[in-house]
Amino acid sequence: MSKLDLKKHILFENSDYLIVNKPHGITSETENALGLSSLSQLLKRIYPEAMLCHRLDKETSGCIIAARNDLAYRHASIAFQNKKVQKVYHAIGTGTHKFEELEINLPILKKGNFKAEISKNFGKEALTLVNSLENFKHYTLIQAQPKTGRFHQIRIHLSSMRAPLMGDELYGGKVFNLSDIKRRYNTGKYLEEIPMMSRVALHAYSIHFQDMNDDPINVQAPYPKDMDVTLKMLRQFDSL
Numbered sequence: 001m002s003k004l005d006l007k008k009h010i011l012f013e014n015s016d017y018l019i020v021n022k023p024h025g026i027t028s029e030t031e032n033a034l035g036l037s038s039l040s041q042l043l044k045r046i047y048p049e050a051m052l053c054h055r056l057d058k059e060t061s062g063c064i065i066a067a068r069n070d071l072a073y074r075h076a077s078i079a080f081q082n083k084k085v086q087k088v089y090h091a092i093g094t095g096t097h098k099f100e101e102l103e104i105n106l107p108i109l110k111k112g113n114f115k116a117e118i119s120k121n122f123g124k125e126a127l128t129l130v131n132s133l134e135n136f137k138h139y140t141l142i143q144a145q146p147k148t149g150r151f152h153q154i155r156i157h158l159s160s161m162r163a164p165l166m167g168d169e170l171y172g173g174k175v176f177n178l179s180d181i182k183r184r185y186n187t188g189k190y191l192e193e194i195p196m197m198s199r200v201a202l203h204a205y206s207i208h209f210q211d212m213n214d215d216p217i218n219v220q221a222p223y224p225k226d227m228d229v230t231l232k233m234l235r236q237f238d239s240l
Helices: 037-045 070-081 153-160 225-237
Strands: 009-014 017-022 061-067 086-094 102-107 108-111 117-120 127-135 139-145 202-210 216-220
Touching: 009 216, 017 037, 017 216, 037 202, 061 070, 070 202, 086 153, 086 225, 108 153, 117 153, 127 153, 139 153
Parallel strands: 061 202
Antiparallel strands: 009 017, 017 061, 086 139, 086 202, 102 127, 108 117, 127 139, 202 216
């Protein structure tokens, strides 16, 4: 990721903010033991003043906000605290589900640095609004709008609805291979099949908030290649 051309991932830019389409497989901040550059570090090479206003998980792609000055950072922080930043995620869940304005209101307890669980006794309030966008025989393209910002919120909430995300082995999902849906698929005698989606199928599709002049900023992030190709294969070989 150190050679990543981050300029191509800038979706929006003005004097106060940047919106970046974060690639999957890269941490938001400096949190890896392999010495790999984080999004924050790569962004500062182009915009030395840039400060990330929130985070996305390493495996999650999509919209992330960076401020270009202290006042803009403070404004965004207050907007997040007051729940005035609207985030929409797209995810591929396991199973066929007809979610329609479903409110998943289940408290989440973080367990260490890598996992969370539903805990009605000890968890913190967590609310996610969920809608099905497209159904397949074995999967569903889902829109999720988190109204709170708990650790792994969308992943664990959808898992609790028997719709664990594709590739999310931590919460019951499985790596996606084309052979799962394509009949008589053959990689060849000596070849091992390469998964089409080996990461968590979660993408921060859009983000909306108001800047310091109360002007709306509304940005959508195109799907990364792996998610785009996976959906094309589902439409071709797993359609209802």
